[in-house]
Amino acid sequence: MLITTVRIIEIVNLISQHAKDEAVLISIGEHTEVDINELIIALNSVNLKFIGGLFPKVVHENSILEKGIVINRLHNVENLFLVHNVSKKEYRIPQVNFDKNEPYSLFTYVDGLTSNISYYLSELYETYGMRTNYFGGGAGSLTLEQKPCVFSNEGFYQDAAVFCVMRMQSQIGVRHGWNKVAGPFIVTKAEGNIIKEINWENPFKVYKEVVELHANKQFTNNNFFDIAKGYPFGIVKDNAECIVRDPLMVNDLGEIICVGELEDNTLVDILNGNENSLIQASKLAAEESLEQAISPTKAIIIDCISRVLFLEDNFDQELNAITQTIKEKHPNISISGALTLGEISSYGEGFLDFYNKTVVVGLFE
Amino acid sequence: MAIGKSLDYKKSCDSFLKLVLKRKNLNAAWIIETKEKRLISKYSIPRGKEINIKSSKEIDWLLSTIKSTKLIKYDDRYEDLAPIEIKDGNLAIFTLKDQGFLFLFSKKNNLRTKDLLQLQSVIDTFSINLKACKVFAEQHNLLSNLEIQNQELSDYAHMVSHDLKSPLRSIDGLTMWLHEDYKDKFDDYGKQQLRLIRSNVDKMDTLISGILEYSTIDKNQVDTYDVDINVLIDDTLSVLKIPEHIAIIRKFLPVVKGDRYRLQQLFQNLIDNAINFNDKANGYIEIGALEKDEFWEFYVQDNGKGIENVYFNKIFKTFESLENNLKSTGMGLSIVKKIVHLYEGDIWLTSEPGKGTTFHFTLKK
Numbered sequence: 001m002l003i004t005t006v007r008i009i010e011i012v013n014l015i016s017q018h019a020k021d022e023a024v025l026i027s028i029g030e031h032t033e034v035d036i037n038e039l040i041i042a043l044n045s046v047n048l049k050f051i052g053g054l055f056p057k058v059v060h061e062n063s064i065l066e067k068g069i070v071i072n073r074l075h076n077v078e079n080l081f082l083v084h085n086v087s088k089k090e091y092r093i094p095q096v097n098f099d100k101n102e103p104y105s106l107f108t109y110v111d112g113l114t115s116n117i118s119y120y121l122s123e124l125y126e127t128y129g130m131r132t133n134y135f136g137g138g139a140g141s142l143t144l145e146q147k148p149c150v151f152s153n154e155g156f157y158q159d160a161a162v163f164c165v166m167r168m169q170s171q172i173g174v175r176h177g178w179n180k181v182a183g184p185f186i187v188t189k190a191e192g193n194i195i196k197e198i199n200w201e202n203p204f205k206v207y208k209e210v211v212e213l214h215a216n217k218q219f220t221n222n223n224f225f226d227i228a229k230g231y232p233f234g235i236v237k238d239n240a241e242c243i244v245r246d247p248l249m250v251n252d253l254g255e256i257i258c259v260g261e262l263e264d265n266t267l268v269d270i271l272n273g274n275e276n277s278l279i280q281a282s283k284l285a286a287e288e289s290l291e292q293a294i295s296p297t298k299a300i301i302i303d304c305i306s307r308v309l310f311l312e313d314n315f316d317q318e319l320n321a322i323t324q325t326i327k328e329k330h331p332n333i334s335i336s337g338a339l340t341l342g343e344i345s346s347y348g349e350g351f352l353d354f355y356n357k358t359v360v361v362g363l364f365e
Numbered sequence: 366m367a368i369g370k371s372l373d374y375k376k377s378c379d380s381f382l383k384l385v386l387k388r389k390n391l392n393a394a395w396i397i398e399t400k401e402k403r404l405i406s407k408y409s410i411p412r413g414k415e416i417n418i419k420s421s422k423e424i425d426w427l428l429s430t431i432k433s434t435k436l437i438k439y440d441d442r443y444e445d446l447a448p449i450e451i452k453d454g455n456l457a458i459f460t461l462k463d464q465g466f467l468f469l470f471s472k473k474n475n476l477r478t479k480d481l482l483q484l485q486s487v488i489d490t491f492s493i494n495l496k497a498c499k500v501f502a503e504q505h506n507l508l509s510n511l512e513i514q515n516q517e518l519s520d521y522a523h524m525v526s527h528d529l530k531s532p533l534r535s536i537d538g539l540t541m542w543l544h545e546d547y548k549d550k551f552d553d554y555g556k557q558q559l560r561l562i563r564s565n566v567d568k569m570d571t572l573i574s575g576i577l578e579y580s581t582i583d584k585n586q587v588d589t590y591d592v593d594i595n596v597l598i599d600d601t602l603s604v605l606k607i608p609e610h611i612a613i614i615r616k617f618l619p620v621v622k623g624d625r626y627r628l629q630q631l632f633q634n635l636i637d638n639a640i641n642f643n644d645k646a647n648g649y650i651e652i653g654a655l656e657k658d659e660f661w662e663f664y665v666q667d668n669g670k671g672i673e674n675v676y677f678n679k680i681f682k683t684f685e686s687l688e689n690n691l692k693s694t695g696m697g698l699s700i701v702k703k704i705v706h707l708y709e710g711d712i713w714l715t716s717e718p719g720k721g722t723t724f725h726f727t728l729k730k
């Protein structure tokens with residue numbers, strides 16, 4: 001459900017009617033003129049259970065909106081959790097009693113601009129393992145200024161994550177459409193989201209050599225992101241697409257700062273994509289999720305905001321490719337989602353990862 | 366691969382195995398050790414139940430067939446081997462030699478023979494890393510235990526010394542009263558026995574004081590400040606009874622950094638030792654120092670009895686005395702050595718039986 005009013009009473013009424021005594025997932029476009037702290041107080045006053053996040057844009061059916069509140073009812077929620085201090089690693093993931101005969105899905109929003117997100121995802125997987133599917137994304141502002149962006153009944157926070165565990169079958173498709181230009185290279189030194197060395201050399205020197213030749217463009221003092229947005233790194237992965245890391249800027253030392261962390265000795269390729277390959281990949285993600293789904297009632301799309309920045313006006317085609325593919329098979333399904341700062345899922349139900357420049361489609365039965 | 370970056374067992378497993386799980390898109394990894402026909406789990410990702418059970422014949426047979434690595438289809442027969450609940454999938458088993466077996470699990474068919482061959486060499490290195498982690502942990506435990514035992518021993522020596530002094534003082538007082546009150550009634554033999562009791566009490570008192578000093582030398586905070594060794598020798602000689610037949614020769618003595626009380630203990634014990642073991646009609650003790658690059662080399666030389674080479678180490682041990690001498694407790698030189706070591710110096714001696722001994726020691730400038 002999409003809510004466009006900004007009056008708190010109306011929002012609460014609409015959510016209450018939609019929730020039907022179940023918990024809800026609330027995704028809000030960052031330019032929506034609503035006071036989130038007031039909204040939390042009002043939702044608590046009617047005893048609604050919820051988790052949510054603030055995003056550069058939200059998705060409802062075939063539209064992308066800077067303003068608006070998208071509501072998804074969460075069926076059979078076992079637990080809702082809030083995790084503080086993601087960057088400091090000072091938390092414990094609570095235990096959940098899983099019934100081994102039931103399927104489970106875990107949905108999470110995390111502050112996409114905080115550090116140690118990989119550790120948070122690793123803790124989730126270490127605790128819950130293969131007993132659930134995982135799905136979610138990074139919340140935050142397109143200004144890339146870190147501020148409160150995830151919320152639950154307990155409040156509105158930055159450097160935090162919210163998640164829920166639902167007794168529900170889900171099918172997930174993950175694709176990005178970026179293809180290898182050169183590699184593999186070894187990230188011989190990395191610290192958090194900073195690449196400090198590639199092949200024991202200055203990383204920008206190595207990156208520049210490959211990208212300038214391929215793009216037929218020269219890096220200057222102020223055009224790094226303009227060129228680099230089309231040349232992400234890909235962490236090599238066997239049996240699946242590589243994990244994309246988005247180079248954001250280069251510092252005075254020639255180190256490359258990415259969205260998302262890398263570890264020492266990670267093997268990476270330098271990638272490139274075009275409109276066609278990206279749009280085709282989003283269609284594949286939708287098809288992948290549909291392969292196993294029997295009768296899904298809802299689709300949630302978690303798509304990276306940087307794909308919008310890359311595809312610009314053609315991003316509509318990406319969204320169309322996803323919605324049409326899903327609607328062709330399940331015309332009555334509700335489609336919603338968010339354009340995020342990083343995407344979360346497990347490829348083929350493997351170890352959990354934080355992606356960049358990727359589209360994740362989740363179908364919930 | 367991130368191997369050998371840590372000597373902590375869990376951290377080593379975390380950094381290496383998470384990378385393998387991500388790279389190969391696998392679902393789980395764990396390590397089992399076999400000890401006296403028992404299976405004991407050492408690590409598991411995702412976290413699972415602790416395994417410590419008797420191995421079955423079937424599992425014994427399976428593990429005995431693994432020379433380096435083996436790929437099997439997982440089924441219920443191997444349930445005891447898995448700390449987490451798993452169903453169908455591929456299970457790769459690698460021998461880690463003395464460190465047990467590593468299990469990698471894939472729900473999908475992401476483990477093939479070529480993957481095993483590719484992983485073999487890095488897993489061999491990982492097994493060496495695990496061995497180093499264990500050795501490091503054992504060394505750490507030994508050091509911790511040693512520190513605790515040293516502290517306990519020192520506390521015990523301190524306590525016993527204090528407790529022993531009290532009855533000793535009583536014996537000394539009682540024998541003195543006996544001597545004074547009954548001096549007319551004791552014959553010469555009786556008086557001699559009383560003198561022997563009192564001199565033994567004296568020796569025991571000196572010995573206990575020595576133990577106390579020895580056990581507290583490195584316990585209290587060491588203040589360092591300029592100490593003029595010339596002045597310190599004046600003070601030391603004033604408290605010692607220098608027999609008339611022994612001459613004290615002073616050469617150059619510098620100002621050093623140290624604690625006055627401990628340095629006086631050091632010189633007093635060496636001079637006292639030189640006095641006690643001088644058998645010459647015209648004895649001498651020469652005290653001096655030589656300037657070296659980074660330290661002062663002191664010496665205390667005498668023309669006494671001298672010491673055989675074979676006793677050079679023995680004399681620095683606690684309670685070791687070369688003669689059954691009432692004046693010697695066997696603590697003096699061990700205290701000297703402990704003080705020199707406290708100041709990060711060295712001590713040694715040169716000696717010729719019948720001609721004399723020189724003790725050399727260094728103190729940092």
